[in-house]
Amino acid sequence: MPFASGAVAAEPVKIKFTLDWKIQGLHAPYYWAKAKGYFKDENLDVTIDQGEGSAATVTRVMSGAYDAGFGDINAIIQNAATRPGEAPVMIYMIYNKAPFALLTKADGPIKTLKDLEGTKLGAPAGGASVKLLPLLAKQNNVDYARINLTTVSPALQEQLLLQGQVDSVAVFTATSYMNLVSLKLDPDKDFRWMYYTDLGLDLYSNGVMVSPKLAKEKPEAVKGLLRAINRALKETVANPDAAIEMLAAEEPLIKKDIEKRRLLYVYSTLIDTPESRELGLGDLSDKRVTSNIATIAASFELPKVPTAGEVFSRAFLPPKADRVPPTIAR
Incomplete structure (x- = not known):
């Protein structure tokens, strides 16, 4: 045809x-x-x-x-x-x-990555931010064994930081930033963000x-x-x-x-x-x-x-x- x-x-x-x-x-x-x-x-x-x-x-x-x-x-x-x-x-x-970062209070004791030693860090089990933390610590001469890791629910990360139950949290910034905004907080003034990319883990x-x-x-x-x-x-x-x-x-x-x-x-x-x-x-x-x-x-x-x-x-x-x-x- x-x-x-x-x-x-x-x-x-x-x-x-x-x-x-x-x-x-x-x-x-x-x-x-x-x-x-x-x-x-x-x-x-x-x-x-x-x-x-x-x-x-x-x-x-x-x-x-x-x-x-x-x-x-x-x-x-x-x-x-x-x-x-x-x-x-x-x-x-x-x-x-990459949106991987450590989040801590602006008025808290953690001002540099070295300050993580001896403090409590919260993160969801298996999260990319915490999975890469040993490498980040190694690149910055931080003793990873001295960081006290606490497994937390992704939905509770920011609240536990606010309550002082942890000193820092390993986060995905695009999510955590807006979670803080939703809590009527100022993510830029009230918190310190440590981007992995800025600390040598350029992903x-x-x-x-x-x-x-x-x-x-x-x-x-x-x-x-x-x-x-x-x-x-x-x-x-x-x-x-x-x-x-x-x-x-x-x-x-x-x-x-x-x-x-x-x-x-x-x-x-x-x-x-x-x-x-x-x-x-x-x-x-x-x-x-x-x-x-x-x-x-x-x-x-x-x-x-x-x-x-x-x-x-x-x-x-x-x-x-x-x-x-x-x-x-x-």
Whole structure:
């Protein structure tokens, strides 16, 4: 049977995308791209689901349930070491600065990392911040054996610090900062933040990842996905009120003032860094990612050290001129 004459529009490429957690202000770009039709403009049919953690994004993509997602590069590294060729590949780094930090009261006794010795530190069991603590201590000549670790519930970290039951907590800043805001406290004035990145553990964190299958079979769709997300990221941080209103239409239970502040806090502390300004949003330093991989391999005693190419690819990034981080009011 002869082909019908005339161009026929290709079927949209379906992409199942998972977030790292429940809907928060920092997720506005994905919903903005969908609401504004940016995915549709790239001939994509994108379904966005809430997540169960940054590392779970990797597991979800590896299971085949999802094609892409927002999650942690350090979890990719771990899986690339144990299941080579199956782990997702990071294609657009968003958290150029990792959100791992130690939190303590501004008026408390802990002013430097060395001050942790002989004090009580609270952290959830298995959390990335506490898992990396021995390496952080070693790099800063801190006697890790002298830190009294206390396992705490993630939901109670800040309260236990406030009550004086622990002297510091190992946290994920994007969550803890806004928890303190919700408690009517001033995270900047009342607390001291010690970022691992500033203390010699220079890690990357969350970004957009895709399955090896999608990257190989639908490279143009992957490029379109990033064009849409990159555009939406720049627009949401430049228009935070509109972005959060749009997000509230998707999830009416969010506290709009809290989530607007979270969006801007995450952008200004984790995304808009000197490196992002040099390389453009989404890209990373080959030297730094190689060091990041070595750090994770040592910390988690991985059976092999993956190459940078197994973990990250810049092949799908939009042109650098389109990835300039917008300047926003701080």
